[in-house]
Amino acid sequence: MTILFLLGCFLPLLSATVVLDFNHIERCKDSLYMGTPPRGFTDNNLKRICQRYSDRPRYVTLYDPQKRIPVYSAYTFKKTEGDRRVDYPWMFEPQLAETDGNGNMQPFPTGYLHMKFEDSQAVLDDYSDVVLYERGHLNPDQHQSTPHDRAATYTLTNVVPQIREFNIGPWRQYEERIRVRLNNFCRGVAYIVTGVTTRGNMIRRNNQDRVAIPEDVWSAYCCPDYDRNSPSDVRIRFPTYGVLAKNAKDGNSVHEMPLMELENFLKSNLDVDQNLQIFYDNCISPSPLPLYLQHTI
Template sequence: MKSNRIILILIFFGIGYILYYKDKAGPIGSFWQTVSGVFKSKESVSDKNPYKAPEPDVEATATKGDEKYDDIATATNKKNSPNNDKQETTKEESSIFDKIKDKVFNTDPETETSDNGEIPDFALPAINRGDEIIEHKNYTLRYEEDYEIPAWVVHKLRGEYTQGRASRAGNQFIPDKKVKNNSALSGDYSNTGFDRGHMVPAGDFKCCQDLMNETFYMSNISPQAPDFNRGIWENIEERVRGWAVRDEELYIVTGPVLRKGLPTIGRYNNVAVPEFFYKIALFYQPKSGKTPRAIAFLLPNEPLFGKRMNSYVVSIDEVEKATGLDFFAKLPNDIQTKLEAKSSWTDWTKIQ
């Protein structure tokens, strides 16, 4: 009888050990990813192509300046607006280990975050008079009315945000009423051959359903080639999430390279199709005493089969030259100059 108790204690200790280290770099993390992949529910299969569906419930029939625009845009997505108290979301079935964790440790993924998501000024690009700045709970963006997409989107990414059971199932892409003259509509992307590409990924906020819902505002979306969006771009997003788990807190800046004369799509609005996208990750925790570092990616908006993400690592200075933006303008000058001069893949992939 005594031996049975010891065995039971060892089993629970083993489970707890795995759950603690499952999201950290190392053999336990690799084991968790492998086993979780085997037990994923059939529901998750529908998430493999989330960028074209679901289409809006009712296609909008208005353009900007039309008095009916707001009402139609709201009706287009009324079922799944983040502000709708009656929103219905489909809970993804967790892996077998998540079920054990809930029963043994009685955790609630919706209450595990400890930060309000406020973005400090040093993480934002320089803001000029006349820029249209839109703030949501955990990301800030500059919207470009001439292109109907954002010039940049900044969000704080903590490792704890990436864990939880918030689901994108049932979410629709919704107009952003904070945009002065209305954002693009989801219907502008319908049957164009382009994905509705998130700048702030939905997967960065598995912790909290309300934060994930907000990533579906059309002000956070830009046209991306399907094989780019679901290929190397998604791989970079996943790698950045891994870095956030390791480093606890990062600041991420994402956006397109905009220029006059870009091709456009859109039944109701002229939405520019960028030729390039960038993503920048900043690690800056001055109170920790750790060395600041940053890394930038600049990629063409096209299928990049067989290409490695480190092939597209560039300096922040190069992204600034391509975009005309001034990133991290409020960092101390010496730190900003050093961080922007060079990106090191090795500095980000080695064990810290």
């Protein structure tokens, strides 16, 4: 009886990184402004991943195992010098398919594919013969600074199929623009949420629908502690601002917009309710988090 009780006490410490809410694992919620994830998502089949690498939570992802892409990844921006990307091995999330006591993302094994993981997530073969699309990060490695934080972005649960011209063109330019803006004018911690919308188009493999192709890519940042002496054209983009772009070869320019404008678009193009809110209290209130929200999912 006593042994069973003690085991029950320690089970939460051993839990895998696919969780019921982002408060489940210590430090997982650190990637979220006020420890609060975007609210309003209504699909109960979505999986909450505390992206854990080298025994430490790095960021969080809301993942769709049926479409095999993330709905969004949320992370804290780390100031960097914008150095070139480094190649890291691609990884997968074992906990989407089975409980794993380790809790870390794992590199794909060389020469062998875990067939049992294919139902729950994308695998390397889904991208191997696709010419039009690249693996586009939602949490990009150039927004991270340490080797481990960068390596953790190279999991297929953090990427979506992006048209090559969009990925290496307008979207990469936007990621660099935000890197420079937050480096120069955000004094405290900056929180970023980046996600996608879909319309039903899929990458197919072996005559089966495998991976959803995003229609739009969106992002928003929240930096409550910013330089209030910055130029006016910069200052109007703080403490929070959003962006929206088409995942397309043409007509893929990136449009920056106020957070509320982005949220209004997402209410009509995502499986969310009218209470959608990307950042708690729209990133403008220093008030403490109400008790009723401290354990929301």
